[in-house]
Amino acid sequence: MNNLKKSYVTCLIAIVIAIVITGIAICYFKYSDYDIKSEDDLLKVAQSINSENAERTGQFGENINWYYRKGVMVVNGEGEFDYAYRLEKDNQYDDLRIKVKWLVINEGITKLARASFGGFINLEMVLLPDSMTNLSVYSFRSCFKLKHITIPDNVKVITSGVFAYSGLIDVVIPDNTVRIKDCAFSDCYDLETIVLPDNIERVSRYAFGEGGYELGIVVKITWRGKSYSSTRDFYLDFEKNGGDTAKDED
Structure with missing residues (x-):
C-alpha cells in the first residue's frame, strides 16, 4: 500500500513538473523577443x-x-x-x-x-x-x-539632431544628399567613419557638435576619394574647395 502511495505521489509530482515546464515554454515562445x-x-x-x-x-x-x-x-x-x-x-x-x-x-x-x-x-x-x-x-x-x-x-537633407547621441559606428551619406544640418551627428561618441557624397554642398560647422569645426573630432571622413582623420581637417579642405559650412538659420 505504501509503495502504491509513493508511486502515486511520484507520478503526481512528475505531472506537475511537466505542466510547469510546458507553461514556461509557452510563455517563452509567446512573449520573448x-x-x-x-x-x-x-x-x-x-x-x-x-x-x-x-x-x-x-x-x-x-x-x-x-x-x-x-x-x-x-x-x-x-x-x-x-x-x-x-x-x-x-x-x-x-x-x-x-x-x-x-x-x-x-x-x-x-x-x-x-x-x-x-x-x-x-x-x-x-x-x-x-x-x-x-x-x-x-x-x-x-x-x-x-x-x-x-x-x-x-533623403536630400540630413536634418538637425537626427542621429545625435546615437550609437552609430559608420555612416554612408547617399549620393543625392546635398546638406547636413546642425548637430546631425553631435555626440555620436562611437562614430568611426563617415562617407560623404562628392557633390555635397553644405556641411554645417556644427554637424558633429560644438567642437567639430574649430577643435576637430577624431573620426575618419571620406570625401571625393580623400580621407581625413578629423572633422577639422575635413572642414579646412571642404571650405578650400568651395564647400559651405555656415551655421543653419532654419
Missing part, C-alpha cells in the same frame, strides 16, 4: 506581423498604422507622420521606447515626424523605405544601441 540576426531575418518577421497578432497597435497619422509584437515595430501606410497623433497618446507610447528593438517602416511612408523614434534606447536595427525623403529633426536621437543604418537615396 524574436531571434533576429540580420535584415533578412527582420523582413521575414515583419511580414508576419499584422493587426490580428500584434500585441499593440496605433497610428502615426490618419493613413499610417503601426503594429508591435515581441520587440518588433512595423509601420505601414502612405504619406507623412503626424506628430499630433503621438502627442495625443504620449503616455501609451512611452513604454515602447524601451520595448522596441527592431523597426521596419514600409514603402509609402515619405516623412517622419519630429523625434518620432527619439529615445528608443534599445533600438538596434532600422529598415527605411526608398520612398522616404525626410527623416525630420531628432528622429533617432539618443538611440544608444543603433550602430548602423542605411539612409534612403531620396
Whole structure:
C-alpha cells in the first residue's frame, strides 16, 4: 500500500513538473523577443506581423498604422507622420521606447515626424523605405544601441539632431544628399567613419557638435576619394574647395 502511495505521489509530482515546464515554454515562445540576426531575418518577421497578432497597435497619422509584437515595430501606410497623433497618446507610447528593438517602416511612408523614434534606447536595427525623403529633426536621437543604418537615396537633407547621441559606428551619406544640418551627428561618441557624397554642398560647422569645426573630432571622413582623420581637417579642405559650412538659420 505504501509503495502504491509513493508511486502515486511520484507520478503526481512528475505531472506537475511537466505542466510547469510546458507553461514556461509557452510563455517563452509567446512573449520573448524574436531571434533576429540580420535584415533578412527582420523582413521575414515583419511580414508576419499584422493587426490580428500584434500585441499593440496605433497610428502615426490618419493613413499610417503601426503594429508591435515581441520587440518588433512595423509601420505601414502612405504619406507623412503626424506628430499630433503621438502627442495625443504620449503616455501609451512611452513604454515602447524601451520595448522596441527592431523597426521596419514600409514603402509609402515619405516623412517622419519630429523625434518620432527619439529615445528608443534599445533600438538596434532600422529598415527605411526608398520612398522616404525626410527623416525630420531628432528622429533617432539618443538611440544608444543603433550602430548602423542605411539612409534612403531620396533623403536630400540630413536634418538637425537626427542621429545625435546615437550609437552609430559608420555612416554612408547617399549620393543625392546635398546638406547636413546642425548637430546631425553631435555626440555620436562611437562614430568611426563617415562617407560623404562628392557633390555635397553644405556641411554645417556644427554637424558633429560644438567642437567639430574649430577643435576637430577624431573620426575618419571620406570625401571625393580623400580621407581625413578629423572633422577639422575635413572642414579646412571642404571650405578650400568651395564647400559651405555656415551655421543653419532654419
